[in-house]
Amino acid sequence: MGTVITERVYGDNAEAVTEKILNRMHEIEDNLSINIRTSSISQMNSGSKGSIYSEEVIKILETAKRYSALSNGAFDVTIGPLVKEWGVFTEHPRVPAKQRIDELLGLVDYKSIDINKKENTAKLTKAGQLVDLGGIAKGYAADEAVNVCIQNDVKSAYINLGGNVSVLGSKPDGSPWKIGLQNPRGLEGEYIGILNIANKTVVTSGDYERYFVKDGIRYHHIIDPKTGYPSKSDLISSTIVTDKSIEADALSTATFVLGLEKSKRLISGLQGVEAVFVTKDKKVYVTDNLKKYFTFKDESGEYTYVEKG
Numbered sequence: 032m033g034t035v036i037t038e039r040v041y042g043d044n045a046e047a048v049t050e051k052i053l054n055r056m057h058e059i060e061d062n063l064s065i066n067i068r069t070s071s072i073s074q075m076n077s078g079s080k081g082s083i084y085s086e087e088v089i090k091i092l093e094t095a096k097r098y099s100a101l102s103n104g105a106f107d108v109t110i111g112p113l114v115k116e117w118g119v120f121t122e123h124p125r126v127p128a129k130q131r132i133d134e135l136l137g138l139v140d141y142k143s144i145d146i147n148k149k150e151n152t153a154k155l156t157k158a159g160q161l162v163d164l165g166g167i168a169k170g171y172a173a174d175e176a177v178n179v180c181i182q183n184d185v186k187s188a189y190i191n192l193g194g195n196v197s198v199l200g201s202k203p204d205g206s207p208w209k210i211g212l213q214n215p216r217g218l219e220g221e222y223i224g225i226l227n228i229a230n231k232t233v234v235t236s237g238d239y240e241r242y243f244v245k246d247g248i249r250y251h252h253i254i255d256p257k258t259g260y261p262s263k264s265d266l267i268s269s270t271i272v273t274d275k276s277i278e279a280d281a282l283s284t285a286t287f288v289l290g291l292e293k294s295k296r297l298i299s300g301l302q303g304v305e306a307v308f309v310t311k312d313k314k315v316y317v318t319d320n321l322k323k324y325f326t327f328k329d330e331s332g333e334y335t336y337v338e339k340g
């Protein structure tokens with residue numbers, strides 16, 4: 032998936048389980064990647080109508096549609112044509128002409144994914160549309176990694192799929208896992224705070240991992256489906272803490288696009304979903320139920336923890 036996987040698995044059969052997890056990750060990538068010609072998603076993107084897909088693919092597409100609707104289209108899984116045009120993941124990223132962006136915006140519309148759950152079929156209804164699961168599938172994969180652990184009687188594990196962290200149980204000594212939150216403007220591994228958690232997932236979207244610079248302007252990889260340009264909300268990082276990583280992944284991307292105020296409202300209406308938002312002016316907001324698990328620890332001295340508000 033173009034990213035680094037870290038697994039810490041404890042128990043008698045830990046080593047064998049790490050292998051099983053890697054095999055499962057390869058299966059998922061083979062099934063969902065837009066970069067693999069034979070994947071289900073590539074098949075769908077190439078205009079196949081009425082193809083039958085695995086329940087896994089149908090479930091992810093449905094979840095993606097649900098979060099697209101919930102976020103009022105800030106997360107839109109049909110963002111593919113724009114991601115491709117910007118080419119952030121290629122050797123030659125570029126700033127597309129405004130006219131081209133406007134043309135492609137007409138293809139971004141999650142509602143036009145036609146899913147038939149009974150028959151496990153799905154299709155895109157407009158020619159040229161592309162599904163891109165980049166904002167949600169690492170979360171699904173993290174959930175599956177945890178499932179492999181549970182199926183193999185593992186009680187304690189830490190899985191990190193390029194920033195999608197899921198933990199099963201607590202650490203072997205019974206203490207909570209400590210998950211560092213990256214300083215969005217610091218060096219890798221410089222934190223602004225620590226989350227002390229067990230049995231949860233922590234997923235962050237930010238503008239600092241994947242980007243290119245052209246004429247002094249930084250262009251990152253999360254596209255605002257309303258404008259077709261890299262999202263320019265007031266957030267520089269958005270972290271979601273909840274039970275299911277697929278949901279956290281979709282919501283981290285959605286909230287990053289929505290910005291602070293709309294995201295606070297969205298999250299407050301969702302049971303069991305908590306968040307840490309970091310704004311451009313370097314303020315850190317933590318949802319109320321998460322505060323007792325969060326330690327503000329800004330090594331740079333540049334951030335302010337907004338404890339009330």
Ligand code: FAD
Pocket residue numbers: 032033034059060063064065066105106107108110114120163164165166167168169193194195235236237240241252253254255256280283284288
């Ligand atoms: P997130 O915020 O979770 O997601 C951002 C990504 O979602 C963008 O990169 C884009 O793909 C998509 N997106 C952008 N805007 C929106 C929006 N408004 N709504 C919905 N989605 C949006 N990377 C490689 O370099 N090489 C690979 O071979 C490769 N293969 C992959 C295979 C799979 C199955 C998956 C899921 C990803 C793959 N990636 C690959 C992508 C890579 O891992 C990305 O960095 C990652 O998906 C982006 O995740 P994130 O956590 O950085 O950001």
Ligand code: MG
Pocket residue numbers: 165166167236279280281282283284285
């Ligand atoms: Mg995401």
